[in-house]
Structures are given as C-alpha cells and as structure tokens.
Amino acid sequence: MVDDDRDARELIRRILGERGARVIVAASAAEAFELVRESRPHLLLSDIGMPEEDGYDLIRKIRALPPDQGGSTPAVALTAFARSEDRRRMFLAGYQMHVAKPVEPGELIAVCAAMLSQRAGS
Numbered sequence: 001m002v003d004d005d006r007d008a009r010e011l012i013r014r015i016l017g018e019r020g021a022r023v024i025v026a027a028s029a030a031e032a033f034e035l036v037r038e039s040r041p042h043l044l045l046s047d048i049g050m051p052e053e054d055g056y057d058l059i060r061k062i063r064a065l066p067p068d069q070g071g072s073t074p075a076v077a078l079t080a081f082a083r084s085e086d087r088r089r090m091f092l093a094g095y096q097m098h099v100a101k102p103v104e105p106g107e108l109i110a111v112c113a114a115m116l117s118q119r120a121g122s
Contacts, residue, residue, distance in 0.1 A: 001025050002032035003047035003078065008101075012045060012078075017106045029053035033061055036070040037090065043115050045099075048079035048090070053062065055079070059094040074115045078103065 001012045001023055013023040024039060026032035029050055036044060044062070048055035055077055065071035067093050077090040077098040090098050096118075 001045040002027070002029065002050070002055075004028060004050040004107060005047070007104075008047065008078075011103065015103070015108055019109055020056065021112070029058035029061075032058055036062055036073055037065065038044075040070050041073060042113060042119060044073050044075040045078055045112075046075060048077050050079060052094075054095070055095075056089070056093045063094040074119050076111055 001009060001016075002025070003009045003012070004027055006027070009025045009027070016023050021100055024029060024035055024041065026035050029046075030053060032044070032046065035041070044059075046055045046058055050058075059075055059077075062105055063071055064077070075095045077095040079086070079090070079098060080101040082098070082100040087098055097115060099108055099111050
C-alpha cells in the first residue's frame with residue numbers, strides 16, 4: 001500500500017489488518033516500486049496523487065517489469081479523482097480497479113477480495 005499521507009496508510013493497514021492481511025506500506029512511489037520488486041506482493045494499493053512520482057508513474061514503471069519481477073502485480077488505484085475520464089486514465093495506465101477516497105472500509109475489503117480471487121483463479 002502506497003500513499004504519501006501517513007494517516008491514510010495507517011487507516012488502510014488497520015482496515016485490512018483486521019481482516020488478517022499482511023500490509024506492507026510505502027510513503028512514496030519510489031519506495032513502493034522497490035518493495036514490489038523485492039516482496040512481490042499479491043496486490044498493490046496505490047494513491048494516485050503523490051508528489052514527485054504519482055501513481056500513474058508508479059504503475060507504468062511496474063508494468064514495464066517482467067512478470068517474475070512484479071510486472072503483473074494486480075493493482076488498485078486509491079484516489080479522490082473519480083470522474084469517468086479519471087477512471088479511464090487509471091485503467092489505461094495499468095490499474096485493474098479503483099476505490100474512491102475517502103475509503104469506505106466495506107468497499108475496500110470487497111475490492112481487495114475480488115482482486116485476490118481473480119488472481120487465484122488465473
């Protein structure tokens with residue numbers, strides 16, 4: 001999970017941790033990119049609006065990696081940008097789903113479960 005806002009990171013960690021997930025957090029796109037390469041997470045949750053490198057830059061860099069280095073990691077965008085053109089841009093960049101901020105815990109859990117279920121089925 002990557003977000004430049006500490007409170008947002010801790011909220012996501014708490015919501016998913018209460019469901020038994022092991023959540024690794026990053027405060028920047030650069031940190032998240034290295035964690036994806038090193039840890040090969042089952043799922044990436046990424047804020048879009050971050051300084052320096054945004055979530056679009058991050059997912060493009062990840063998608064450029066070979067699958068065995070994390071390039072095919074399922075990804076969910078977390079963003080306050082929820083217009084139809086924003087969602088389209090997220091999907092074109094490489095995210096499979098998005099969750100609008102502020103995050104609704106039930107929706108976040110449902111999206112993560114669906115993404116992990118799809119991954120298990122492939």
